[in-house]
Amino acid sequence: MRILKWLGIVFGGLFLLLIVFITFIYISSNSKLNAVESEEKFPVEIKTDSLSLAAGEHLAITRGCTDCHGPQLAGGIIMDNPAMGTIVAPNLTEGKGGIGGKLTTELWERAIRQGIGFDGRPLLIMPSDDYYYMTKNDLSNLLSYIKSVPPVDNELPELSPGPVMRMLLTFGEVETMPARIRQLKHKRQEEFVEGVNPGFGRYLSTNCISCHRQDMSGGKIKGGDPSWPPAANLTPHMEQGLGGWQKADFVKALREGKSTNGRELHPAMPRTFGYFTDEEIEALWLYLRSIPAIESEKE
Template identity: 30%
Template sequence: MKFLKWAGYGLAGLVGLVVLAAGAAFAASEAMIRWPAAATPAVVVTASGPDAVARGERIARLGGCHDCHGEKLEGRLFHDDKPVVRAWATNLSRALVDQSDADFERAVRRGVAADGRALWIMPSTALSRLTDGEMADLMAYLRTFPPTGQTQPRLQIGPVGRVGVLLGKFHSEPALLKAGAAGLDDLGPRHARGRDLARFCVECHGPSLDGNEMLKAPDLTMAASYEPEDFERLLHTGIGAGNRKLGLMTAVSPARFGVMTPQEVSALHDYLKARAAKRIALAETKGLSKP
């Protein structure tokens, strides 16, 4: 009986240690998730007028604003994986009523919320590449939406997601921006327009277009294998070569890249082909240099 008694005490102690460890891990991850982020003051020149709004709508489509925040910017649950994360997009139609242009600029290009929180699921690593003029046009467009819907819940990170935070697998947007990236290959003036358009591929395919394993988005070197007509169909319909559906690309491509003209599609394709040729040449050079 004494053995069972002491075994019970031991089990209770072990359970207590597990609970304490779990509590400490939760507290540590919560602190990391809620930790405020520094952001320097922004000077934003507000745009206005129908031309600015039209340009801003195009940027919003290419940048995927409506994909997450909804057609009326009312926000929605756009990722629901309870063990990892449940993510609601902010109701921008209501948030923008109380936010200044500088507040909004910090959220979009720097990943910092109006209350100083670091944002965790916000494509600032891609949108940080917007120019001041593009940012002003985007705000002009988004401010045309009247307040609607309800305030959305904040991000909920599950136990698997918290382990990822603690292990440094998941990072806030300011942390990703601070870490920096190689960026998009500069292939000269001839491909400047294509490189400019490739900014809108960064969110899924990574800051250097080398792919994103989590999203199963490939290195865009593969785009060089597409014929021009197949590439245009991919962007405008989301259907890949061989009439294949391509997961996330199929879901988001028509709404985002359907606004691109044939000339823009061609410029982007030419840039990606030139990028692929550069990468292949570098790989061959490294291969030949090996003893």
């Protein structure tokens, strides 16, 4: 009977510790999910001419909006499992269950470029640390397009992070978008000429930061699915990077999702960049040639 009593105390103690741990994870992750202050406010001009709408559609496709929020922008469930939780990309249209009608242009800007949701809560999944760099003009074209798409009724569950996601948040393995944006070193760049030049390429390369890092040296993707391979080194480094690559190799990687040896790239590398124009891919290539060769960080 003594043994049983001791076992009871030990298990009771362990159980209590577990409860304390779980409570800690929930309180700590909740504090990171609380509403945050917005950096700035500015209105975005909405246009209706066909050139702006076409430019906006091109942005919605290449920047991945239609990849996660669906071809009609009606949203969808990105991930649903007990560990990571239910991750939902909201319906962006003005149909039933859509947030399109609720958002002012200022709230749209805040969600896209600052990673803050309409209710003030920090976003977790959508790569606003890349979109932080979107110019006012691109943002204006993008929103003009989004507001022009037909409303679709699609009611979705709320996003709710599961215990593993909360643990990753608590220990800093996953960071909220506003936290990631605060760590960005480069300033927003509004002055460049669109065309085949490294300045435009630099602007487009901001779409690669969330995975390939700001210096393009690649490495483990913070906040990514743990099963993903590291992001490739895109600097001209001879052994690790694209030092030995030709422009055609780069075009093939983006358009066909294949590396130089014909290997199919992991789906973590978005295929949406395959819709960049020839001009955009060439500008990106020129930029990636112009930056210093940097070794990837060892893990």
